Amino acid sequence: MQEEGLDVQTAKNADHHGALIHHLALVRNKRCLMAYVYNRADVIRSLLWKIGHVLPKEIEEKLSHSEEVYFKKHSARLKSYMSSLQVDLTVDMVPPKDPYIKIRVLDDIGEGIVLSDDKTANFARHSIHFLKRTDAEQFISRGLMEELTG
Numbered sequence: 001m002q003e004e005g006l007d008v009q010t011a012k013n014a015d016h017h018g019a020l021i022h023h024l025a026l027v028r029n030k031r032c033l034m035a036y037v038y039n040r041a042d043v044i045r046s047l048l049w050k051i052g053h054v055l056p057k058e059i060e061e062k063l064s065h066s067e068e069v070y071f072k073k074h075s076a077r078l079k080s081y082m083s084s085l086q087v088d089l090t091v092d093m094v095p096p097k098d099p100y101i102k103i104r105v106l107d108d109i110g111e112g113i114v115l116s117d118d119k120t121a122n123f124a125r126h127s128i129h130f131l132k133r134t135d136a137e138q139f140i141s142r143g144l145m146e147e148l149t150g
Contacts (some may be wrong), residue, residue, distance in 0.1 A: 102148040
């Protein structure tokens, strides 16, 4: 190396700095990827509170297999916790003024839907019902019903 005009110490320092820059780039990329994964997990957790325990098909298509598994496990754990408390935490994030609401069915849901008071209902398309908020909330969050105001 001395014959080529290169100093051994300079070559070692250059290799060291190159390795250091490469390592720092890897650490930065890892931080960015971890932030991305954390953000995706946070969005998936928030979907459970906004939409409910069943994901719409158009959202489910955009999730990877591991994200679907994560959502299902998180949902199962939350259901288990709520059943041990005997409270549904996903309903009424804001306290309602009235426990009953007037709703319109947007899409045909079917017959024989069992409500919380063990009564069954037929939710045909465009029919209007007066239901307990807790019974209607799961259908409203999936876009199958809408609340009528006024």
